Amino acid sequence: MTQIEVHPLLAIQSHVVHGYVGNKSATFPLQCQGWDVDVLNTVNFSNHTGYGSVRGTKITLQQIKELYLGIKEIGVNYEALLTGYSPNDEILSYTGEIGADIKKANPNCLWLLDPVMGDEGTLYVSESVIPIYKEILQRGLVDIITPNQFEVELLVDFKITCVATLKKALLKMHDVYRLKNIVISSLTLEEFPHTIITVCSQSDCKGNVSSNYFQVPIIESYFTGVGDLFSALLIDRVFKYHEEDQEYLINSVNEVLSIMSRVLLATSNYARAKLGDTVKSKMGSPDTMKCSELRLIACRDLYSSRERNFQSSPL
Template identity: 45%
Template sequence: MAIDVAGQSTMANGGTASRTGNYEIAAPHLSRILSIQSHVAFGYVGGKAAVFPLQCLGYDVDVVNTVNFSNHSGYRRFGGTKTTAAELSQIFASMEENGLLLPSRLLTGYIPEAKALTAVYDLAKKLKSKTPELIYLLDPVIGDAGQLYVAPDVVPVYRTMLSLASIITPNWFEVEVLTDIKLSDLASLRLALRKLHTEFHVPNVVISSIPLKPWLLDVLPAQLRPAPPFPNTEDPGYLLCLASAARTDDADTRVLSTIHARCVPLIPGYFSGVGDLFSALLIGHFHFSSIPPSAHPSNPLAHATSSALHKTHLMLQLTHEHAKTLPEDERLPTDEEKDAMEPVRRFKRMRGRELRLVQGQDIIRSTEIGELGAMDVWEGFWEA
């Protein structure tokens, strides 16, 4: 998107975005997003973590809830219902019959069961057939740290859906599940990305968080490594965010994609909804924010990822600082045994670390990208 002399920003898809001070607002006629993901009454995960930020960026957001729960599962106790495949299909059909199925962008997140996910898959196919330029960000919410959040039969449906996506935002564990490749060295990371790009035909892959284990730290170029000393040599306390945009030119057939990366320091404590917020900010900025000529030329994925990473980290810092001001009994450390005996310990801790989205809305609206979130090129990634 380029800025013209009239003070408007021309978007990559042909629309415009108005600028007011340090804020950027999407053009209303090209900015409707259909969000299909979970809903909670209290707190900020799923759609509750995604819709408000997208609205702050100027998007109209149509919302379909895949579950309706009281709160996120980190509280251990929650109530509510899952939306069935038949109910989802009925909602989609009614929207279409009434002429209300008009998204220019599609965002999908947590969908716990295969039949429901298949209904979403059918909708995505229909939308892509009708509007080939539809930007579809698929967040394959499968699990984390070796634990599945969904039924196992969801995984093959996701593999079928990947070719429809413009962008996917798996974490490291979800990459392993989708590709059947354990990320244990640079060769396996290359192999997993190659499979996502060539076998599953995903043009843009953002691995939102890879623990910076020694094998990964050792292969990172110097400009991408965080500065030591590290608190723990086995786990330096950083995550790596990696963006891989498939190459469309034939300048070097050995280079499958352009890789950008950034190490981000971990913030202590338990947070929920971080991936949902990150994915929303990513689709909100993809082919949207102005890209200075010197920064990531011809790579809107790197710029969008930089924006999303920067804002997500600032939101976590804001939430963490708030949590430190709470009464001591709401800042108790995690202790599974004590939590089981006194569930109120967990309730208070979870409640105090819900994302501070409303309080941080200026962060969401800002057009600045701090040094922490700026993605750098990983030169030589594909070299043997």
Template identity: 35%
Template sequence: MKGVISIQSHVVYGHAGNSSAVFPLQRMGLEVWPIHTVQFSNHTQYPQGWTGRAFSADDINQLINGISQIGKLEDCFAVLSGYQGSAEQCQAIIQTVNKVKAANPAAIYVCDPVMGDPEKGCILAEGITEQLINNVMPLADVIVPNQFELSEFTRMPITNLEQAKAACQKARELGPNIVLVKHLHSLADETFSMMLATEQGCFLIQRPQLEFNKQPVGVGDLISALFTAGLVKGVEPLAAFEHATNASYGVLKVTQAAQQWELQTIAAQQELVTPTECFKAVLV
């Protein structure tokens, strides 16, 4: 069975980082080998705070070396990275990708370039954003940024559809073959917009914007995992894009119906495989 190494944050309670990504990848039929960059009791938006700690870059390297020693890196068909706790961890990601691709040239690297967002309580350590922009994202086969992260990577403003397309095209020139923008907030207030850029062009998909008293965390991690799963299983990027959109929307609908703000990933697990909605992407 094909494996995915997922190097992200982890929360003991709730669904963010690996806690949002691992089960969907498994539910879609893949083996997942999670490596945690940080391990917290809960995500950082709780006003009561959180407990836990970050891991060192050497922790990541040691775990990858252990997997290599038992001859399993050749069974890894994707490296998926998310939140990084230090600039040194970014270097460990680069080393991991190079080792995996040496063992399995068919493997892909999917980078979810999590950058600081003070409004969400997401503060990055010094040097991470620079490492992501200059070294990590150019190495990736696929990047899954939000609008802000895409703008930072390309150094281009994004306030409308044409600028979003231009930024996606610029991002592809900088290294990645595929760009999935998991949220284009400038396009519309009443709909949630996402964009996929491949060699075939730019595709836009829009679905209803669901209202929550508190916005759920871990949705981007879920989208990245669903898209990665599709690609590893051999699904064409456009179909994988539509599936990731529809499945994540299904999870959000179940979460809203339960009047929760922690993603109800387990309760909505059938949506991960057979989404009830069918929003289609259009070439723009």
């Protein structure tokens, strides 16, 4: 049997019984890449909210404290930390404390924070989480952040509409939050009217910033859990490349986008085979949602791919 190196990782985000969002979207692909994933679920829901109905519970502050203290008492050490959806400000604040504690124990632990707050101008959570995210980031302990366009706007307090405002936002993020790595998963800008772009930006924390973008083809379908899968694949690649590759962020994002495009295409093809072209007209119906879940298991052979099918351009 081939021996593979196994790395311990703690993932703090949502959980659903059915479907693939949050930790359900992240855990299996990470395990396929040799990660020993410990999951701390911030919510336990029956399914994601797109189904129109959902049952379950949110973790309480006392519960998350008990779970983390239990981990500490048995001496678990992590090489990576992935944090995503928190249901409210007190859970998010304690997640920040967990991150600080883990980084204190192992300063080399790679912390990827996905500030899950909303998308396309709509908040999924209370506004009270916004200052908590800012406070966590200002500690300078987060290694990578993976917001979407709306989430960046919430963190910098202005709209991003064009390349000029994007550059301004990136500089503020690097400066105020002392972030070395920023990956904005999806943006639409005036200069790119018919496409989505993904941006990666690196800083040496000495005033030198390098930013690049990828143009990403639009796949007309309905998807959930995309950002969670993106962040999981990204933390894997950055962890493996950051010590040996000066362009580790660009190359990591390129590989992740290449995998994601194939996963989304497989998901879209499956949904259309089941539902036909009416797939978008039936949003919110359980049958549509079930057919639109990411084809996470069917795509298991893709997660180790080293293909880099996208072209990066300087911003």
